[in-house]
Amino acid sequence: MFLSAKPNDVKQYIKQYIKPSQVALSLGLLSCTAITSASFADDLIISEYIEGSSNNKAIELYNPTESDIDLTGYQLQFYFNGNTTSGTSIDLVGQVQAGATFVLADNDASSEILDKAQQTSTSSFFNGDDAIVLLNQSEIIDSLGQVGVDPGSQWGEGELSTKDNTLRRDHDGVVADVVVDDEVTLANWFGFAQNDFSDLGSFNGSVTDPTDPTDPVDPVELICGETATAIHAIQGATDISPLLGETVVIEAIVTADMQAGLKGFYLQMADAESDADPMTSEGIFVYTENASIAVNAGDRVRLQAEVKEYNNLTELANVSALTICQTQQNLPTPAMVTLPTLEGVGLEPYEGMRVRFEQSLVVNSVSNLGKYGEAQLGSSRHFIGTQIMSPGADALALEASYQYDRVILDDGTTASNPDVVPYPAPQLSATNTLRAGDSVSSLTGVLHFGFNEYRVMPTEMVNVVSTNPRTVSPERSLAADVTIASYNVLNYFNGDGAGQGFPTSRGADSVSEFERQQAKIVSALLKIDADIVGLMEIENDGFGANSAISTLVAELNAAVGEAKYQFISATNSIIGTDQIAVGLLYQADKVSPVGEAKILSSANSPLDENGAVFFDSSKNRPMLAQVFVDDASGEAFVVAVNHLKSKGGSCSSIGDPDMNDGQGNCNVTRTRAAQGLAIWLAQEFTDNGEELKALVIGDLNAYAKEDPITALKQAGYIELFEHTGQSNAYSYLYNGKAGQLDHALANSALIEHVLNVSEWHINADEPVVIDYNEENKSQAQLSDYYQADAYRSSDHDPMIVELQFLPSNQAPIADFTWALAGGVVNVVSTSTDDNDEQLTHEWSWGDGATSTGNVAGYEYSSNGTYTITLTVTDSQGLLSSKSQVVEVVDLIENIPPVANIRHIDLWFVDLFISFSTDEDGYITSQQWLFNDGHVVNRRLVLKRAGTANSVQLTVTDNQGATDSQSTAF
Numbered sequence: 001m002f003l004s005a006k007p008n009d010v011k012q013y014i015k016q017y018i019k020p021s022q023v024a025l026s027l028g029l030l031s032c033t034a035i036t037s038a039s040f041a042d043d044l045i046i047s048e049y050i051e052g053s054s055n056n057k058a059i060e061l062y063n064p065t066e067s068d069i070d071l072t073g074y075q076l077q078f079y080f081n082g083n084t085t086s087g088t089s090i091d092l093v094g095q096v097q098a099g100a101t102f103v104l105a106d107n108d109a110s111s112e113i114l115d116k117a118q119q120t121s122t123s124s125f126f127n128g129d130d131a132i133v134l135l136n137q138s139e140i141i142d143s144l145g146q147v148g149v150d151p152g153s154q155w156g157e158g159e160l161s162t163k164d165n166t167l168r169r170d171h172d173g174v175v176a177d178v179v180v181d182d183e184v185t186l187a188n189w190f191g192f193a194q195n196d197f198s199d200l201g202s203f204n205g206s207v208t209d210p211t212d213p214t215d216p217v218d219p220v221e222l223i224c225g226e227t228a229t230a231i232h233a234i235q236g237a238t239d240i241s242p243l244l245g246e247t248v249v250i251e252a253i254v255t256a257d258m259q260a261g262l263k264g265f266y267l268q269m270a271d272a273e274s275d276a277d278p279m280t281s282e283g284i285f286v287y288t289e290n291a292s293i294a295v296n297a298g299d300r301v302r303l304q305a306e307v308k309e310y311n312n313l314t315e316l317a318n319v320s321a322l323t324i325c326q327t328q329q330n331l332p333t334p335a336m337v338t339l340p341t342l343e344g345v346g347l348e349p350y351e352g353m354r355v356r357f358e359q360s361l362v363v364n365s366v367s368n369l370g371k372y373g374e375a376q377l378g379s380s381r382h383f384i385g386t387q388i389m390s391p392g393a394d395a396l397a398l399e400a401s402y403q404y405d406r407v408i409l410d411d412g413t414t415a416s417n418p419d420v421v422p423y424p425a426p427q428l429s430a431t432n433t434l435r436a437g438d439s440v441s442s443l444t445g446v447l448h449f450g451f452n453e454y455r456v457m458p459t460e461m462v463n464v465v466s467t468n469p470r471t472v473s474p475e476r477s478l479a480a481d482v483t484i485a486s487y488n489v490l491n492y493f494n495g496d497g498a499g500q501g502f503p504t505s506r507g508a509d510s511v512s513e514f515e516r517q518q519a520k521i522v523s524a525l526l527k528i529d530a531d532i533v534g535l536m537e538i539e540n541d542g543f544g545a546n547s548a549i550s551t552l553v554a555e556l557n558a559a560v561g562e563a564k565y566q567f568i569s570a571t572n573s574i575i576g577t578d579q580i581a582v583g584l585l586y587q588a589d590k591v592s593p594v595g596e597a598k599i600l601s602s603a604n605s606p607l608d609e610n611g612a613v614f615f616d617s618s619k620n621r622p623m624l625a626q627v628f629v630d631d632a633s634g635e636a637f638v639v640a641v642n643h644l645k646s647k648g649g650s651c652s653s654i655g656d657p658d659m660n661d662g663q664g665n666c667n668v669t670r671t672r673a674a675q676g677l678a679i680w681l682a683q684e685f686t687d688n689g690e691e692l693k694a695l696v697i698g699d700l701n702a703y704a705k706e707d708p709i710t711a712l713k714q715a716g717y718i719e720l721f722e723h724t725g726q727s728n729a730y731s732y733l734y735n736g737k738a739g740q741l742d743h744a745l746a747n748s749a750l751i752e753h754v755l756n757v758s759e760w761h762i763n764a765d766e767p768v769v770i771d772y773n774e775e776n777k778s779q780a781q782l783s784d785y786y787q788a789d790a791y792r793s794s795d796h797d798p799m800i801v802e803l804q805f806l807p808s809n810q811a812p813i814a815d816f817t818w819a820l821a822g823g824v825v826n827v828v829s830t831s832t833d834d835n836d837e838q839l840t841h842e843w844s845w846g847d848g849a850t851s852t853g854n855v856a857g858y859e860y861s862s863n864g865t866y867t868i869t870l871t872v873t874d875s876q877g878l879l880s881s882k883s884q885v886v887e888v889v890d891l892i893e894n895i896p897p898v899a900n901i902r903h904i905d906l907w908f909v910d911l912f913i914s915f916s917t918d919e920d921g922y923i924t925s926q927q928w929l930f931n932d933g934h935v936v937n938r939r940l941v942l943k944r945a946g947t948a949n950s951v952q953l954t955v956t957d958n959q960g961a962t963d964s965q966s967t968a969f
């Protein structure tokens with residue numbers, strides 16, 4: 001349908017011909033032949049479109065109504081390259097005040113755009129040939145472009161086109177375009193040059209910036225100490241100030257000057273001037289725009305300004321008079337805050353105040369650490385609701401509760417991509433990183449509200465504790481016979497495979513970025529060192545010499561210096577029609593593929609009772625399955641690699657929308673795929689009529705308690721993290737919530753061979769900014785933020801399954817017999833080893849002496865209690881010990897000898913004679929030590945006079961006892 005360029009004609013058409021029953025349009029349908037009744041100035045419209053250079057992309061929405069609009073249920077969808085299903089769906093957050101605007105921007109847009117944005121997204125944004133649809137509760141309320149049509153590069157001509165331009169809607173007679181597949185006319189739009197952001201945030205005179213043009217306020221004479229409006233009276237007990245729009249005079253203490261970063265400073269009432277109402281804040285932000293007002297923390301100031309609400313922040317703006325009453329005043333005592341806060345109240349009572357969190361706060365998200373210098377904190381680690389609860393009300397309630405257990409650690413500036421990110425101190429780098437799961441203790445600062453979050457602007461050193469440190473390599477068991485990894489490599493696209501051809505549709509934008517990306521992925525895979533690796537999100541360009549999977553394997557082998565890795569050539573071309581596919585790597589010296597790989601798609605999917613395919617490969621990536629044999633044990637098993645439909649995609653065109661139960665879009669599509677792959681594997685892989693051992697791995701895009709995982713469990717598969725008791729497993733972070741999208745499930749034939757399953761947390765917990773991408777980074781940051789290591793090599797954490805087919809080595813069992821006669825003990829080892837390995841024996845006699853051998857004896861020299869310990873060790877280093885206490889009581893105690901010196905002076909010589917005795921034995925040694933160093937061993941000694949003047953005699957008896965005597969001469 002082609003709509004007339006005349007707004008009033010269209011409005012009249014809607015009134016006359018469209019019935020209310022025609023307004024319910026399914027999300028993503030191409031054949032949209034009806035226009036909703038909510039078409040003219042009674043809901044949000046798209047008011048500005050920015051398709052600038054690089055990531056400078058934004059959509060401005062305008063609220064033409066007389067009421068504020070809550071954005072819950074509103075969504076923007078982008079339809080790429082003439083597709084009839086959306087490639088990106090973004091749920092809008094917050095509210096749009098009556099007559100105001102709301103800006104959604106690309107997360108990597110310039111600061112000029114981001115300063116005006118109320119929401120940003122990391123999802124893929126549009127190009128000039130992509131259609132945009134705005135929905136409210138799945139009802140289309142406006143659009144730009146034509147869904148299902150690829151115009152080539154743009155709609156329109158010159159500046160009035162959708163490519164490399166800014167478009168602003170004519171605010172006279174605005175009519176929404178709710179027919180998404182009609183021909184495009186831009187008659188109601190104005191075109192402007194690329195990167196013209198001058199009017200963003202403004203439509204029909206409504207500006208979302210706090211600097212609205214207002215009538216000048218006559219300044220008053222400010223007299224310190226006179227009656228003034230209290231800040232708690234301005235803040236009130238609700239989100240909106242009861243004095244909104246009024247000009248007030250206040251007097252309070254500056255707690256933080258942040259004009260450099262936030263264009264304002266904070267004021268707070270002195271302790272003695274605060275009220276007793278815990279619901280009213282004593283602090284407030286003073287917006288100074290571009291003015292520079294000379295204030296310092298500790299100044300007591302009196303000022304006149306207007307009370308404003310800027311994106312739900314109560315603030316003072318349009319300062320018309322200010323004087324400093326006193327300096328160097330004591331700062332107000334910080335309020336002690338604990339998370340989670342009271343439900344329904346939150347942190348609003350502390351807005352603008354000094355606060356201190358005495359508890360240790362856990363870092364839940366660092367996704368915006370490099371972009372905005374911020375991290376999300378909470379009292380504990382947050383998990384996706386459906387990771388730990390069944391889909392539905394309880395899971396949704398859990399996630400809703402997080403809003404009261406969240407605060408943002410901010411860097412005190414609105415700048416994007418700052419040169420220095422101060423966390424952790426002294427600044428962020430690839431080797432000095434802040435990870436989700438780390439902690440922040442004794443956080444102190446001023447509480448701000450911006451971009452729909454409460455934020456702490458620190459005024460004291462931020463104490464970061466590395467409670468979730470990196471590990472150099474994944475934990476592995478020495479007993480594993482085969483290790484199998486699952487790794488989503490986040491759009492590994494290799495250009496043309498010959499070092500050129502960048503940018504491609506996904507992944508690296510240049511050769512340099514590709515080399516950085518590849519180095520990280522290779523580093524991760526080498527550290528994992530799995531015998532088999534299932535890959536997701538590798539470019540679907542076949543298996544030739546220039547294919548992505550061939551390039552990756554070549555790089556792995558070059559790194560290890562041998563042809564260690566090979567890949568499974570699944571077909572002669574590509575796997576399915578998606579741009580990305582799954583793949584399989586293996587180490588040929590450990591395992592061997594048996595037979596050809598098999599692919600599950602719509603073409604060979606099992607059918608349900610209605611003849612419909614279970615596995616829809618137009619949505620899910622086709623599954624790749626391969627039989628391998630463990631070369632050491634000869635055991636055969638199947639590895640099936642999956643990448644099911646994402647939650648962000650649209651399946652409304654096939655009747656599978658988001659049911660708002662926590663499982664996202666396309667849940668039925670994923671669940672049916674899970675059912676289908678279980679049926680297919682049981683049919684395709686058998687051994688003498690018995691189901692072959694099978695392992696299902698991959699990015700299932702479903703959390704642990706969701707329907708697809710339940711379906712696989714109902715089909716007899718065992719989820720390995722649940723099986724091994726790992727209740728807090730996660731491989732992915734979404735909006736500060738951890739969850740497990742990547743799974744490993746074994747069938748009943750394989751489960752007894754599962755030794756362990758683990759995740760290596762090298763990606764999900766790391767800041768995005770340390771990945772391979774080069775955009776929005778200074779030359780210094782390109783170096784400081786990057787290392788060719790495993791960390792942030794992807795957005796998913798790799799998963800490792802360890803299998804054991806051979807009997808495991810068991811430690812030997814130490815044992816012995818013994819016999820004691822007098823002081824002599826004789827021992828014989830009776831130790832055993834189930835693996836029949838040769839054992840080594842070591843005996844400890846309890847008095848410091850040791851012996852070896854399976855038979856040994858020892859004589860004690862004195863009575864006493866002794867512990868004899870035998871330690872046996874097998875050929876693989878496993879050992880065990882056995883101890884026995886013995887008591888020696890029958891020995892006759894030896895009486896030590898007595899040393900006795902007789903000296904005779906014979907003028908020129910000295911004669912020394914030993915008259916030493918031993919009562920119960922005999923003397924075996926008599927040693928003379930003269931102080932000139934002369935040593936003699938005999939009973940009688942002649943010494944020339946004058947050569948020495950003292951001597952010591954030491955005698956030893958037949959039991960080893962000794963005695964000494966010294967004399968001078």
